[in-house]
Ligand SMILES: Nc1nc2c(ncn2[C@@H]2O[C@H](COP(=O)(O)OP(=O)(O)O)[C@@H](O)[C@H]2O)c(=O)[nH]1
């Protein structure tokens with residue numbers, strides 16, 4: 326119990342100002358990401374209950390397995406954990422297409438309004454408008470937490486995940502923390518290795534508290550809290566090594582726009598390819614007609 330108390334106190338007492346004046350940052354946004362149904366909302370409920378010393382509640386709605394396409398979190402909802410730390414339950418993604426990917430980067434870069442429904446954006450201009458409205462969020466320090474269920478086993482597209490995680494790092498300046506949920510699965514060791522091979526440094530296996538099983542144990546509490554202490558360790562390092570937060574924000578926005586631009590170019594190419602295919606089809610059909 327002492328260990329859990331000690332970790333909780335450290336998290337509750339953490340202040341950015343104690344760290345070189347916080348370099349102008351005044352808040353930490355823990356950005357929680359990952360595929361649908363992998364345990365993002367459950368992680369939030371678990372951490373809120375431990376740190377706030379409250380009875381377990383499903384503050385963030387948890388999937389029961391009966392909902393259409395498994396998705397419950399369509400809003401991007403924030404949960405204030407302490408005076409300094411907020412947990413953000415981002416919209417979970419399905420098999421990622423380029424639109425979804427772009428929207429995830431926009432969520433990650435913290436340019437979308439909190440507590441509103443997330444609608445996947447459609448164009449480059451959408452991103453430009455959002456970037457313009459993002460000045461207020463400059464004072465938030467972003468920590469990416471990537472949630473992946475060990476039960477899923479290794480991904481069939483590890484390179485896509487790797488590129489995504491690397492972009493997360495570019496967008497926030499912090500290498501994502503990999504949180505492996507459902508860690509009693511026999512696939513855990515393989516999954517862990519896959520993320521190590523991608524170059525990830527912080528990989529933490531946890532077991533969430535869930536509606537059917539939320540009796541607290543010191544083992545589960547300690548692992549869950551270690552996700553936050555690891556995040557704070559990365560925050561400290563980031564603040565110590567960052568020279569100019571404003572320039573950093575501007576760089577991030579540039580990156581976001583260039584990714585949106587790449588996507589737009591790919592869209593135009595795709596449309597051109599489709600048109601050429603259709604014309605070829607038409608020509609073939611005409612040939613048959615005259616035959
Ligand atoms: N056994 C076990 N089940 C979990 C764990 N985390 C989440 N779940 C279950 O997995 C399902 C999806 O969880 P949820 O938090 O809604 O996932 P989200 O879509 O990523 O927010 C729910 O049925 C949870 O009860 C875990 O660590 N262990």
Ligand SMILES: [Mg+2]
Pocket residue numbers: 365366367386387388397398414417
């Ligand atoms: Mg959820």
